[in-house]
Amino acid sequence: MxxxxxxxxxxxxxxxxxxxxxxxxxxxxxxxxxxxxxxxxxxxxxxxxxxxxPDKDSLIEALLERMVSDLQRAFNVQLQQHSLGELDLENVARISISIGLGTLRANPLYLELMQNWHRLPVMTPLDKLEQYMLTVARLYFLQHFQSYPITDLQAKLYVLINSTLFTLARYLSQSNTMLKETEIVDALVTMIRNTLTP
Amino acid sequence: MxxxxxxxxxxxxxxxxxxxxxxxxxxxxxxxxxxxxxxxxxxxxxxxxxxxxPDKDSLIEALLERMVSDLQRAFNVQLQQHSLGELDLENVARISISIGLGTLRANPLYLELMQNWHRLPVMTPLDKLEQYMLTVARLYFLQHFQSYPITDLQAKLYVLINSTLFTLARYLSQSNTMLKETEIVDALVTMIRNTLTP
Amino acid sequence: MxxxxxxxxxxxxxxxxxxxxxxxxxxxxxxxxxxxxxxxxxxxxxxxxxxxxPDKDSLIEALLERMVSDLQRAFNVQLQQHSLGELDLENVARISISIGLGTLRANPLYLELMQNWHRLPVMTPLDKLEQYMLTVARLYFLQHFQSYPITDLQAKLYVLINSTLFTLARYLSQSNTMLKETEIVDALVTMIRNTLTP
Amino acid sequence: MxxxxxxxxxxxxxxxxxxxxxxxxxxxxxxxxxxxxxxxxxxxxxxxxxxxxPDKDSLIEALLERMVSDLQRAFNVQLQQHSLGELDLENVARISISIGLGTLRANPLYLELMQNWHRLPVMTPLDKLEQYMLTVARLYFLQHFQSYPITDLQAKLYVLINSTLFTLARYLSQSNTMLKETEIVDALVTMIRNTLTP
DNA sequence: CATGAATGAGTATTCATTCAT
DNA sequence: AATGAATGAATACTCATTCAT
The missing domain is CATH 1.10.10.60 (Homeodomain-like)
Known part of the structure; x- marks a missing residue:
């Protein structure tokens, strides 16, 4: 045995x-x-x-890997629940932000990691997350807008993903903001929608 | 004497x-x-x-203040050179990004500070920068689009400024990107223009 | 002028x-x-x-000298008010303790100095105080008990003065004593009276 | 194994x-x-x-505890050797002082600690010593004078223990005294005997 | 394999004293 | 004489990593 x-x-x-x-x-x-x-x-x-x-860093690296897996799973579940294919861009953005915000808020850990990204032993986890979202997004765009310029898309998604994540992280770590959450979310949604709309 | x-x-x-x-x-x-x-x-x-x-933190705080002053000066100089009033939104964005990128690249220090924002003794410098840009932006919008919803603008600018700064910082600290700088800049410009265009 | x-x-x-x-x-x-x-x-x-x-220590030394002068003056005033000559040993002791206690309590400074006597640059001030009290005491004893063994007296006074001062200092710096002040004072008075009574 | x-x-x-x-x-x-x-x-x-x-203070605290234990052991040994019960007050005092003096002189360390009592991280050791001596003394008094006023005793012992310890400490740290040790000891013995004798 | 005792370089801050102006 | 800017040794405590048992 x-x-x-x-x-x-x-x-x-x-x-x-x-x-x-x-x-x-x-x-x-x-x-x-x-x-x-x-x-x-x-x-x-x-x-x-x-x-x-082998060392402390590799421990954190492993944690990051797992965090990325978790996030991917969360996205998958959520997006399939909402049957991604039938949503328009705005709703996809809104749901994605909601997921991100919820996850960051629920796990203080993730916020801590976001805030310390540059001190983390490896970037790869964040890169992986980007790759994953890029894949999802590409799929979505393939379905909805057959001929979207692909390099363009890659750059835009890179920018938007980082923008959204870091802005949320910064917003969450500021206690004394005069901006309400809905305002931030709306602005982010608008940003994503308007940037990607062909 | x-x-x-x-x-x-x-x-x-x-x-x-x-x-x-x-x-x-x-x-x-x-x-x-x-x-x-x-x-x-x-x-x-x-x-x-x-x-x-009095302590280490105040030293860093002073440095941050100076960095913000420098950035403001750089912006002022550049924007006046280009006579801000006559530029369209896209060009304002492009020039602003160019200034930011140039400054960050010229001073590795600023990159380091951006990357460590959440550990810095004070937020105020970054806040100040936001305030400054908000003022500039409001002025610009007043001139070009008489009736722009102001709260909306505040949230959008908060999001865009943070997005742009952090995305640039992240981009600059990644050595191995497959994305070219022009692609990133273009994406950012598009993002800003499309988000703010009424 | x-x-x-x-x-x-x-x-x-x-x-x-x-x-x-x-x-x-x-x-x-x-x-x-x-x-x-x-x-x-x-x-x-x-x-x-x-x-x-010339240095920090000499400053403190000077302060000590002045403190001793002050104490001597206080004693002189008090003892003359009570016309020392007519008091019995017990009352002399009680009054002396009262003066000491009052002075220590009124000037946190003196307490601080008492507590740090061994770190003070010089012993001489305390020695001087002892000398002074010795003189006073000798005078008193000469009046009241013509033939008091003098060396004996010197040693006894040395012991009693130090005992009283340090005990008071320790008592005052203890916040949580179960002993009441009157009990301490009574014990001290008894100690002094019984020790000196021929 | x-x-x-x-x-x-x-x-x-x-x-x-x-x-x-x-x-x-x-x-x-x-x-x-x-x-x-x-x-x-x-x-x-x-x-x-x-x-x-955990820190420097706890180190000193441990040392104090040990010092108190040592002193207690020394007292116990000596007092039993002399069969405490059969000694009169004067001899108890003399032996106790002898033990204290010997211990302080043998361990310059103890002198240093006595001199710095008020800066020590904890008072408890000195308190403990007082408690111990109080117990021993009470026992002795119970045997010899059946009905001794107990509160009185507590105050007197507090005063006498502190007086003796601090006076010895002060005497030992003075290099240039004109008083001989036997004179001091005799005075202390007289003080203790006369104060406690009912 | 597991343990956890041992390592020791590293860091912010204080303060008595000096001396050029 | 007066100033006060400059000095720099000194100190408690942490933590990633190792290695003998």
Whole structure:
């Protein structure tokens, strides 16, 4: 019965450690997240932590990967619920923003990560998210506007995705804004719609 | 006739220290910027540094203020050269982006600051920049489109300014992009123009 | 008219500086008393301070000397009011303790100094106080008990003076004592009376 | 069979660190006692020091606890050797003072601590010592004078213990006294005896 | 594999004193 | 004489990583 026990235990350990990283990061912020805290919360020794992850950065990298997967899953679920194909651009934008905003707000962790993107060990996760959204968007555009200039689209999506994410992140971290959320969302929706409308 | 010598020396010292802060920050990054390094580069003792600035944060704050002033000056110069009033929205956007891009590229420091905005001691500088641009923009809109919905404008400008700045910052910190600069700029210009066009 | 101006100004400055030292010491405690604070409060430059006092310690020394003079004056006044000669030992003790307690309580400064006696630049002030009290006491004993063994007296007074002062100082710096002040005072009075009674 | 090794090593380390603290404190004084010096003398890294003690104060607190234990042990041994019950008040006082004096003189450290009592992180050790002596004294009085007013006793003992300790501390830190030790001791003994004798 | 004790470079800030002006 | 700008050594505490057990 000792078939995949090591593999499984290993996988299990990795997950536990990433969970712990997420929790510590959300609770204490990137600056106060130490490998010792993570190991402690995970219920293992630091030594073990370093058996599964070569260094602190790789731990965070793993967390990022998982976060991106989660987000993708969330988008997929939501968009299919709304049967993407039948929505117009404005509604797609609105729903996407809603998902993003909801996710960022629900997980303080994600906000913390967004705010620290440039200090993160790797960009790839964010890149992946962009790639994913690019794919989704391309699909959508293929369905709705057969002949959309593709390079143009790539650049626009790059700009819009980053714009939306960072603006939301900044907005959420400002406590004292005079702008209401609906105003921000409306402005973002308008921005996305008007930028992409051929 | 030893007039203003102290005032001058004081001003001089303050400037020297801010310069040093800028250099150290650009060379070593916010995380590795220490007061000792700054003092050393400035050619003074740490003690002196603390005679002019109560703490590290205030040093960075001063630098931020200066950065905002610089940007404002750059904008003013450029926009007057082009006689703002006679430009259409697209060209205003293009010129603004050009200024921003140029400034960020010329001063690695500014990029570093943009990337660390959320860890900076004060938000006010970025807020100030927003305020300034809002004022300029309002003026422009007053001239060109008499009856522009003002709240709408405020939200849109908030979104656009943050979008543009952060997107540029992110773009500049990515070494391996497949997107060319002109594509990004074009996308940004389109975004701004289409979002603001009534 | 420029007769003694320098002498006077000098004296004046010295007094001002000692005053400032006293105030700063009382307000911030010995540990947080800096020469710069003293100079600032005195309204002069640090440089001037160092023209009148070679170092920080000598400033405190001067303050101590003055404190001892003050205490001596207070004792003299009080004891003469009560016409020392007619009091019995118990009342002398009670009055002395009352004076000491009152002085310590009225001047947080004195308490601070008592607590830090061993870190003070010189012992001499406390020694002087002892000498003074010894003289007074000897006088009293000469009047009341013609043939009191003198060496004995010296040692006893040394012990009693230190005992009383330090015990009061410790008592005053303890916030959470279960002993009432009258109990302490009574115990001290008993101690002094019983120790000295031939 | 690697039993208790960690426990032992841990205990060992704690002891070593307290020893080092004692030595550094005795040699350099409280003001110049730094965690780095302590760690260096203990032959470990500062990091290790902070693994066993949360901060500098707790290190000193531990040392105080140990000092109090030592003193209590010394008292117990001595008093039992002399079969406390059979001694009269004078001899109890004399022996107690002898123990205190011997301990203070043998450990320059204790003198340093006595002199700095008010700057110590905790009063509790000194309080504990008082409590202990109070207990011993009460026991003694119960045996010898059945009906001694207890509150009275508490105040008197508070006064006498502090008086004796501080007077001894002061005497020991004065190099240039004209009083011989026997004179001081005799005076203290008289003071204690006469104060407590019903 | 797991442990967790040990490492030690690194950092913001203070303050008595000096000395050029 | 007066100024006050400049000095710089000194100090408590953290944390990613290692490695002997």
């Amino acid at each position: 000792r078939k995949v026990p090591k593999q499984q235990r290993s996988r299990q350990m990795v997950e536990t450690l990433i969970d712990a990283t997420a929790t510590v990061l959300a609770e204490r912020g990137l600056d106060n997240t130490t490998t010792n805290h993570i190991a402690e919360l995970a219920g293992v020794s630091v030594g073990s932590l370093y058996q599964y992850f | 030893r007039k203003v010598p102290k005032q001058q020396r004081s001003r001089q010292m303050v400037e020297t220290l801010i310069d040093a802060t800028a250099t150290v920050l650009a060379e070593r990054g916010l995380d590795n910027t220490t007061t000792n390094h700054i003092a050393e580069l400035a050619g003074v003792s740490v003690g002196s540094l603390y005679q002019y600035f | 420029r007769k003694v101006p320098k002498q006077q100004r000098s004296r004046q400055m010295v007094e001002t500086l000692i005053d400032a030292t006293a105030t700063v010491l009382a307000e911030r405690g010995l540990d947080n008393t800096t020469t710069n604070h003293i100079a600032e409060l005195a309204g002069v430059s640090v440089g001037s301070l160092y023209q009148y006092f | 690697r039993k208790v090794p960690k426990q032992q090593r841990s205990r060992q380390m704690v002891e070593t660190l307290i020893d080092a603290t004692a030595t550094v404190l005795a040699e350099r004084g409280l003001d110049n006692t730094t965690t780095n010096h302590i760690a260096e003398l203990a032959g470990v890294s500062v990091g290790s020091l902070y693994q066993y003690f």
